[in-house]
Amino acid sequence: MAERFAELLAHDGVIRGLIGPRETPRLWERHLMNCAVLGEAIPSGVTVCDIGSGAGLPGLVLALARPDLEVCLVEPLLRRTTFLDEAVDALGLDNVEVVRGRAEELHGTREFTVVTSRAVAPLGRLADWSMPLVREGGHLVAMKGSSAHEEIDAARTTLQRLGAGVVEVLSLGIGRIDPPTTVVRVEATRPSRLRWNPSTSRGSAGPGSTGSNRSRRPRSRKKGPPS
Template structure:
């Protein structure tokens, strides 16, 4: 139970029933990650202290429900991963997928590497780089992003990372439809694509998570996982430049 104190050291609430249902067997790992966010995440400035009391509903469950859109065995790249939202959440929830956490800032990648090791996530890789620095090197079936940039800029970074048929899944707020309407023409010029706004997690999180989905319809990367596997493994934890 939370103490209601919104400052460093605020008490992390117990996982609500939705989290128990959502994470299932992976709940102990999710709790450990929540503890890391509430402690190191706050001390290192990755999340605000006022977020501790709402970590489960506003952050962890909000991100976890995106897994509804990701099929088994997919490769996911989380652009501007920050504290690991949503990429690390998806990786701990879905051991069947591989997730690359792409983040340019050193203090954030250090936290992510420590979290991945502490949580024992063999299916999650951390890469210190900007998205544009790995264009032509890394490819994925899905690119995820949460509170990273306006859609047009985010698409410019993300669409070159996607294989044909892959999707950018951008977690957005209440203005998602308006943002998409303004950006859709520019996005389609970057790479032929189909865009829509979907809401996932109804009945699991309130409000449901709003996602702008941009699915590319043209060739861009290798047609199968095999084409990028060697490069992906070779780039594990590679140091890039600061943003």
Template sequence: MHPLPDSLRPAAERLFSERLELAERFVALLAEQGPERGLIGPREVERLWERHLLNCALMVDGIDALDHPVSTLADVGSGAGLPGVVIAIARPELQVTLIETMQRRASWLEEVDAELGLVLEVLRARAEELQGTRSFDVVTARAVAALDKLARWTLPLVAEGGSLLAMKGSSAADEVEKAQKVLTRLGGVEPTISQYGAGEVEVPTTVVQVRRRAKATRKGDARG
């Protein structure tokens, strides 16, 4: 077992509320099966709560801060379910789709869904393959690729007026600057960098938000 450290319990209770037990069960599954199935490194088992679960759960603060409705969310490159499964636990009202290219990881995500009863949609596909056929209010990604490359894969999946939320590290500002031309070409506007969890966890979660411009529906419509 890998119990929730007392120092992190207030943050976990705030983020997961009455579904904290589900988060604890997910941690147990990751600890038991993650290393042997190549989902996480062996050294990560002792850091699951702070480095992974809460780091991902703080994305919920970013979702809650959005100024547009959110009912559908896709997580690209879900891997071990970080952050997609964690978000689905914390926000059961969202329709969450997990997009993963590798069969063994997609199978793991389906097993987790069945075990925890999360009612997820798991798609074994590349994000590019879904462009033009699927769109979501929010698309999330964690440690998938540099922002310019990530935007090419994910922004076309974001509904007009929706948002891309990418978890990033200390290079966030540099990545935004380098990706600016790509973002503009793809209809990405207003890139912002926010941190969540300061004072709750040792390392706050850094999130880059990019809106996808809403096209005008009629002449003179200034939305977007």
């Protein structure tokens, strides 16, 4: 199944502009394995939301590597959700839901044990979009690079406001991939009760936003996981 997904990325993913053609020779080490090891930071049998999922990295890869997880892929752009829907059908996955929308549109209506992301935004903005979706005791698990510690320092005020508990930097896949995957894991210490108010978000909407303040109702797969 992972090999089939790699083929989809290398063909349809490139044609549709979801992944650069220069990335195809290094799909496995730079993208698939890099995302698959994220499972080391996620407990068994929980719900996962991947915001700004794009081509399904890391969310769809997690669903392949960890069939015990219920994964919701949140992506605002139609051409990307179309690809994700087609990939889910082609791979026969029954543990994946695809939602077209911005993360903020789910605030106050959905919550998950883990919220993931990859190359979406600096940690401060990412926390504003992600933490309201994390249930109490759950975690934000964001894939980051060498600037992870600097991003944490810059986001401390925001993290405190959002009720963050333990914040840590983890290296995943040691001995399996080189270099290891760096993630920031943020504990949620209070219930996710925040709601997004579109009228206060002009010009600062979520990943992939066009800047519109008009909320769109998310389009979901019927066979997806419960909230």
